[in-house]
Amino acid sequence: MxxxxxxxxxxxxxxxxxxxxxxxxxxxxxxxxxxxxxxxxxxxxxxxxxxxxxxxxxxxxxxxxxxxxxxxxxxxxxxxxxxxxITDSPRGTLYVAAPLGVGQRFIAPAVPAFKEQYPQISIRLRLSDRKLDLAAEGLDAAFFLGVPEDSNLRIRKITDCPRVLCAAPDYLDRRGAPQNSDELRTDTHDCLNLRYPGAPEFQWPLQGPNGVQRVPVTGPFETDHGEVLTQWALAGHGIVMKPVFEIAEHLAAGRLEVVLPEEPPVPIQLACLYLHRRRQDPKARLFMDFMVEHIQAEMARLPL
CATH class of the missing domain: 1.10.10.10 (Winged helix-like DNA-binding domain superfamily/Winged helix DNA-binding domain)
Structure with missing residues (x-):
């Protein structure tokens, strides 16, 4: 050893x-x-x-x-x-990553229950909104929002997550609610964006009467931390595009309000990525099975 x-x-x-x-x-x-x-x-x-x-x-x-x-x-x-x-007793350590919102809302709360069911498996969970290299960073699995660029990875789709554009009542009182997506293309409104190294220019995919259009947006603030975006939106600094599961409680409490409901963003895919191997590690498979069932059950409870 x-x-x-x-x-x-x-x-x-x-x-x-x-x-x-x-x-x-x-x-x-x-x-x-x-x-x-x-x-x-x-x-x-x-x-x-x-x-x-x-x-x-x-x-x-x-x-x-x-x-x-x-x-x-x-x-x-x-x-x-x-x-x-053979022994039906998987053991060892799993290295798992997830975006901050997904990790905080779904993965981290369920890890203790998984550990209780499989006591000989240890979980090392890394939460980050930046792009990750599974092979270089020694990860067994990574939860992911969107469409992965690396075609060498295997992908297990979990669900499509509805998204909304939203802002704080204070921001809407000061700046007014946008009446159409064209207002987002100008300096009429401040848009809050998630950016990480190598990210493309900001374009929000919105569903309108003429189909999906990619609307270029700009704003005074950007960050690679999803929760920071939420806090900026809550503080009235602009409009943000968010998966509903990340801000459902703020919507329910009225701290954030949906804008342009007639032109909602395209739902974003939530999936789990893992490396191509001749044989999948059974403990990784068990973890993904457990989390897929948990996430789908939690998503079904959200007030969409």
């Missing part, structure tokens, strides 16, 4: 390009991670990384070893999965 730990550490250091980041990901100290790399290098008789005070880059031997190391770990995972299937 020590040798496998050394290989796992090497793979994460290689993928993340940083010893400290790999150590945090593996839940060990940087000193332990560094020691594992040194032990592996001693065993192989080669240097796997060029190290300076500021950079860490793989050597030619490190690049060669990485390909084989990944195959070793995948083979071990598949063998463990076979045993889990």
């Amino acid at each position: 020590a040798y496998l730990d050394n290989i796992r550490t090497f793979v994460r250091v290689y993928e993340l390009g940083n010893m400290s980041a790999a150590a945090r990901d593996l839940r060990v100290s940087a000193a332990v991670a560094s020691s594992r790399i040194s032990q592996l290098e001693d065993h192989l008789g080669v240097r796997l990384f060029h190290r300076t005070t500021r950079t860490l880059t793989p050597t030619e031997q490190g690049q060669m070893f990485y390909s084989g190391a990944g195959k070793i770990l995948e083979a071990v995972e598949e063998a463990e999965a076979d045993i889990s299937d």
Whole structure:
């Protein structure tokens, strides 16, 4: 097991390009991670990384070893999965990611119930609205809103989530409610937008009498944090496009009001992404089955 730990550490250091980041990901100290790399290098008789005070880059031997190391770990995972299937006692750690709204509303509250049902599976949940690389970040599954750009991933659709345009009563009292989507194309209204590195220009897909149109919008504020958008909207800073499940309680309490109900946004797909593998890890499959059923039940309860 020590040798496998050394290989796992090497793979994460290689993928993340940083010893400290790999150590945090593996839940060990940087000193332990560094020691594992040194032990592996001693065993192989080669240097796997060029190290300076500021950079860490793989050597030619490190690049060669990485390909084989990944195959070793995948083979071990598949063998463990076979045993889990036979013994009907899945175990191990799952690394899962989700957007903030999805994670807070659906995933995080259900993790304890999943853990109670499968006590030998541990969950490491990461919540972020930024784009994620499943392979590079060592994720077993990632919940996702929208259409993934990476065709190399497998996708399991969960549901289509209705969305609305909404704003605080204070904003609508000051600026008036937009009467049509054309008002969003000008400076008549402030639109609050979710932006992350590499995101395309802002266009809201709205359903009108002539079908779906992509309306370009602008505004004074943007962020890569979905909850910040909600707080800005609540504070009266503009109009926001949100899945209903994220702001249902604010709509019910009157803190936010739907605008342009006759031109609603196109629903957004909620899905779970995972890597192509010859054989799917049974604990990942169990987790997805559990969460799909939970999310669909919760969505059915929302006042849409």
